[in-house]
Amino acid sequence: MRSLSVLVSCIALAVASTLPSVPEQLPLSAYQHAYPGFDLDLNARRLVQMEGKAPVWMTELEKIIAKAEGVQFFDITDTQDLGFNAHLRHQSTFPSLNATDQVKSVLKTLSTKGPEENLKKLSSFRTRYYRSDTGRESQQWLFSKIAEITDTSASESLRRIITCTEFRHSWAQNSIILRINGSSAADEVVVIGAHLDSTNMWPFLPAPGADDDGSGSVTILEAYRALITSDFRPERTVEFHWYSAEEGGLLGSQAVAKDYESRSVNVIAMSQYDMTAWVKQGTREEVGIITDFTDHSLTKFNKQLVEMYLDIPATETRCGYACSDHASWMKANYPSVFTIESKFENSNKNIHSSDDRIDISEEFSFSHMLEFSKLAVAFAIELGGWTKSK
Numbered sequence: 001m002r003s004l005s006v007l008v009s010c011i012a013l014a015v016a017s018t019l020p021s022v023p024e025q026l027p028l029s030a031y032q033h034a035y036p037g038f039d040l041d042l043n044a045r046r047l048v049q050m051e052g053k054a055p056v057w058m059t060e061l062e063k064i065i066a067k068a069e070g071v072q073f074f075d076i077t078d079t080q081d082l083g084f085n086a087h088l089r090h091q092s093t094f095p096s097l098n099a100t101d102q103v104k105s106v107l108k109t110l111s112t113k114g115p116e117e118n119l120k121k122l123s124s125f126r127t128r129y130y131r132s133d134t135g136r137e138s139q140q141w142l143f144s145k146i147a148e149i150t151d152t153s154a155s156e157s158l159r160r161i162i163t164c165t166e167f168r169h170s171w172a173q174n175s176i177i178l179r180i181n182g183s184s185a186a187d188e189v190v191v192i193g194a195h196l197d198s199t200n201m202w203p204f205l206p207a208p209g210a211d212d213d214g215s216g217s218v219t220i221l222e223a224y225r226a227l228i229t230s231d232f233r234p235e236r237t238v239e240f241h242w243y244s245a246e247e248g249g250l251l252g253s254q255a256v257a258k259d260y261e262s263r264s265v266n267v268i269a270m271s272q273y274d275m276t277a278w279v280k281q282g283t284r285e286e287v288g289i290i291t292d293f294t295d296h297s298l299t300k301f302n303k304q305l306v307e308m309y310l311d312i313p314a315t316e317t318r319c320g321y322a323c324s325d326h327a328s329w330m331k332a333n334y335p336s337v338f339t340i341e342s343k344f345e346n347s348n349k350n351i352h353s354s355d356d357r358i359d360i361s362e363e364f365s366f367s368h369m370l371e372f373s374k375l376a377v378a379f380a381i382e383l384g385g386w387t388k389s390k
């Protein structure tokens with residue numbers, strides 16, 4: 001027993017030294033007792049996949065430490081077979097832009113009002129950690145907000161082709177899937193996503209997650225609001241996804257992608273929004289286009305959308321292995337892209353801490369976020385198509 005407690009103290013010290021905000025004198029178990037609203041077993045065994053290595057088993061605590069040290073990974077414990085049908089999907093091509101008038105008319109209706117209100121609320125939960133009570137409550141709040149927006153902004157007949165469902169996981173926080181049914185017979189799906197969870201480097205501490213990824217979550221919600229306000233009826237099915245548990249190793253998006261792959265759903269394009277608010281002081285305002293672990297031709301298409309519809313330029317940058325939910329779709333060979341607030345090196349350094357707040361700095365910008373809502377609107381219309389009214 002004594003050797004075990006020595007071991008736990010050693011681990012606590014190791015975590016404390018990597019995580020500056022963890023007071024060194026407290027043993028790890030104290031945190032679990034201090035925060036009963038968490039359902040997190042630090043000794044649970046997880047299967048973790050890092051770049052270029054065979055998957056390894058480790059404890060939840062070791063996984064948290066690895067993340068704090070900057071190691072990037074998929075937690076594949078429940079999704080080992082994701083990508084089993086990847087070979088069935090081949091390189092796709094994407095159309096040239098041809099819905100300029102429709103896109104521009106929807107862009108005019110975008111506003112920072114909803115995103116400001118919604119992000120204030122989302123970042124007011126103590127944490128949106130996927131295994132916490134407040135993580136569950138924040139997800140339920142978002143689900144009801146989406147329902148309210150649908151009720152107040154979509155016409156009655158449009159509402160008949162919209163469904164919003166909670167995608168359940170083995171933890172309490174669900175992912176959310178909003179579907180606008182396409183009119184065409186071909187069962188093709190366009191996905192726009194963000195992650196709704198947040199974390200502190202040490203998960204029991206506060207994590208407002210305003211930028212990571214409250215910003216992306218409200219960015220795509222505003223795009224959705226504008227589209228349905230304009231009575232958007234897509235030819236292809238267009239879906240908005242809010243993933244749970246990205247911070248645990250892309251758990252929510254892998255579960256969703258695995259479900260789609262096993263049902264042979266034909267996702268023709270996926271676009272991830274993770275961190276859309278930060279404009280570092282002294283830098284030019286731009287849109288970061290991630291070029292690693294993304295689909296090359298969809299990235300080229302996405303860049304054309306930026307050039308055509310946004311008021312700020314694109315800049316290419318990289319994010320590394322498994323850095324956000326687009327990677328789960330790429331693993332199954334579904335074409336995906338990732339657009340971010342800036343070049344990687346100019347991105348918000350307050351993430352995964354209690355300082356990831358709206359009011360931390362003037363660098364947090366709602367007008368910058370709105371540029372990304374424009375991009376999501378353009379992506380939905382140019383790839384989803386707009387059904388001609390009869």
Ligand code: BES
Pocket residue numbers: 067070071072073074212213246247248249250274275319322323324340344347
């Ligand atoms: N939003 C971050 C990814 C990110 C960080 C993008 C900094 C750009 C700049 C994301 O939520 C995250 O934390 N990703 C982890 C990987 C995840 C699988 C645990 C990461 O990149 O370490």
Ligand code: ZN
Pocket residue numbers: 212247351352
């Ligand atoms: Zn993060």
